[in-house]
Amino acid sequence: MIILENARVFDGHSAECAEGVSIAIEGQIIREVSEKPLSFPEAQRINVGGRTLMPGLIDLHTHAYASDMNVKRVDGAGDPYRTAHAVRMLGHALDSGFTTLRDIGGGDWSLSEALKDGLLRGPRFFYAGKILSMTGGHGDFRGPGEAHHTHGYCSCGGDANTLCVVVDGVDACLRAVREQYRRGAHCIKIMGSGGVASPTDPIWINQFREDEIRAVVNECMERRSYAAAHCHPPSAIRRCVDFGVRCIEHGTLIDDETAAFVAERGAYIVPTMAIIFAIRESGAALGMPKDSVDKLNEMFDEALAGMDRMRSAGVKIGFGTDLLGEAYIQQTREFLLRSEVFSPLEILRQATSMSAEILMKSDQLGSVKVGAFADLIVVDGDPLSDIGLLAQSGERLSLIMRDGEIVKNLLN
Structure with missing residues (x-):
């Protein structure tokens, strides 16, 4: 099990981000999302340090x-x-x-x-x-x-x-x-x-x-x-x-x-x-x-x-x-081009929960929620204020997780 703790979470939908959130990942799946510390003694723990965690x-x-x-x-x-x-x-x-x-x-x-x-x-x-x-x-x-x-x-x-x-x-x-x-x-x-x-x-x-x-x-x-x-x-x-x-x-x-x-x-x-x-x-x-x-x-x-x-x-x-x-x-230039028309929140939803809906996979993709696949990224900064953070080909991403597997980790 992996626990990502002390995260600021954009869940793929909400305009407001919850602070101090812990996410427990077991295998490929998000098993728990909590604003309280999670107690799993054998888990690998990664401190997100207040950065923005969001769906891949x-x-x-x-x-x-x-x-x-x-x-x-x-x-x-x-x-x-x-x-x-x-x-x-x-x-x-x-x-x-x-x-x-x-x-x-x-x-x-x-x-x-x-x-x-x-x-x-x-x-x-x-x-x-x-x-x-x-x-x-x-x-x-x-x-x-x-x-x-x-x-x-x-x-x-x-x-x-x-x-x-x-x-x-x-x-x-x-x-x-x-x-x-x-x-x-x-x-x-x-x-x-x-x-x-x-x-x-x-x-x-x-x-x-x-x-x-x-x-x-x-x-x-x-x-x-x-x-x-x-x-x-x-x-x-x-x-x-x-x-x-x-x-x-x-x-x-x-x-x-x-x-x-x-x-x-x-x-x-x-x-x-x-x-x-x-x-x-x-x-x-x-x-x-x-x-x-x-x-x-x-x-x-x-x-x-x-x-x-x-x-x-x-x-x-x-x-x-x-x-x-x-x-x-x-x-990733697509984020900047869309910002000429859309707000950061609208673009983030387009690239997460709405695209998952189009795929007919809303229960599994595009959201940070229990039961969804553990496809997650951690952003250095607040993409709800600055969508350009996502327009740098991953340079402002300190963690990338696909299907529960960590493919990039600059946090520890």
Whole structure:
């Protein structure tokens, strides 16, 4: 047993932090949270010294295998190179205080098992498998001069790339959803609109028909899971939520009316500011094609305004970054970018309890409470006053605990 004592606790929810708290961890689980000293003679005791103890951070929008800003080069890099990138990216995330990631496109059973078995360092790992894209959609990275794909899920490639699978029609969508769940996916993501990285679709285009989206959503519900959708323009956001999608990724160009609709439906949005600013500042230097950088620039000015509209409408907002290639080191920058719109308390909730709710894991993650997993960080200072403490890639974290295991400890 480990006891963390003399802690100032942000529990993932409350605006006020309890002082002088002791937390008992047994195995992987928080067994007791008390404002009185805990008496366990055989326990390992760590004095937190009045620092802020809080739930480990959650990033809901990552791509562990996305080893390059140019997504076509990701496919050509090969499995060993992509895995090597995943190793460094996952280790950096853990060292930055992220104890849980959701890989929302490309992550797989093999990487998940390697993390579980301790073959590499990294956060708790949820994954959506391959993203579903229609032909010519945001997940179809072929240029207009490239040949058709005809091979389905065969190992020679066909209509599947590292991050996505291309499907058209209800039957093909159902088959792809069932295949991703067979491979251990925790949720399913579809491409609901055009995007930045793909070569042949404008940002504004709505993708997939209603019957295709509803078929995917229904299959997810039967699995007691959920569907997420990549969407930038308001038309795509609204129709996906209307058709039953539970979580919108990005939502960059949302308008006031659509934000109110999303809030009324109780759906979630995971904005991703870090990748937007990374591409704006250095996308070309990091290998992103000019056409993609140009598409990003078209919507850049709306990025922070879109988050403000979500906030005003009362949309439930999760925390995500979507960083590709060398930009992975900017993960904690998301805290500073969001601080242009949100208060520190709002951002802390987004990165803990709200993201756990989106994962459908509120009983286990994102909170400091009895019965939750012991995924915890200790911050030197008060992030409720200065969110920038979390924006330094873990430098202001004196303790990181994942699943009851101490992975960093500067306290003793």
